[in-house]
Amino acid sequence: MKTTVSTRIPKVIEKSLKNQKLFKKDVWGYADTNKHVVVLEKAMGQRTWIEIYLHEHLHNFFPDLPERHVTKLAGILADGIWKKGYRRTAKKTKTRKK
Ligand SMILES: [Zn+2]
Numbered sequence: 101m102k103t104t105v106s107t108r109i110p111k112v113i114e115k116s117l118k119n120q121k122l123f124k125k126d127v128w129g130y131a132d133t134n135k136h137v138v139v140l141e142k143a144m145g146q147r148t149w150i151e152i153y154l155h156e157h158l159h160n161f162f163p164d165l166p167e168r169h170v171t172k173l174a175g176i177l178a179d180g181i182w183k184k185g186y187r188r189t190a191k192k193t194k195t196r197k198k
Contacts, residue, residue, distance in 0.1 A: 110160045114142040131159035151178035
């Protein structure tokens with residue numbers, strides 16, 4: 101089996117997916133592999149964010165990889181990153197000059 105690989109870095113969009121009618125079940129993210137866009141729910145816990153971020157990027161880079169493999173890999177990678185203590189920091193806000 102030949103595996104399709106894309107090296108194109110996706111654009112990441114964070115927004116509320118609560119009322120998305122695109123999917124039947126609740127989703128925390130999705131990857132549009134044709135447009136190279138990863139969309140993430142903006143209200144996620146930090147550990148979940150890491151896993152969903154990796155999960156959707158894996159879909160982007162390996163569009164043929166089965167869902168169960170993407171889920172497994174994203175979980176393993178997220179666990180490793182989390183156990184090393186990596187956390188998201190608050191976004192820097194622009195400070196006005198006086
Ligand atoms: Zn998936």
